[in-house]
Amino acid sequence: MTDNSYKILKYLKENNGATAVEVSEATGIQKRLVDSYFSAGIIKNGYGERNSSTTPALLVLNDAGLAYEQ
Numbered sequence: 001m002t003d004n005s006y007k008i009l010k011y012l013k014e015n016n017g018a019t020a021v022e023v024s025e026a027t028g029i030q031k032r033l034v035d036s037y038f039s040a041g042i043i044k045n046g047y048g049e050r051n052s053s054t055t056p057a058l059l060v061l062n063d064a065g066l067a068y069e070q
Contacts, residue, residue, distance in 0.1 A: 004041075005041025012059060012060075016060060018058065019056045023038075042065060047068055048060055048062055
């Protein structure tokens with residue numbers, strides 16, 4: 001997992017169910033990169049998912065993501 005992916009995961013551990021914009025503002029990572037890192041580093045590794053039932057979609061960690069330690 002990259003440093004930026006871990007930064008996003010760490011933020012979501014404390015604020016699970018945040019939007020990409022909220023994560024971007026809190027971490028200083030551009031919103032488009034938050035989306036990319038979340039897909040490649042978190043979803044791909046089975047640590048979270050996007051909750052598309054809301055607009056904008058919420059970035060949510062599952063139990064594995066909440067338990068992840070680097």
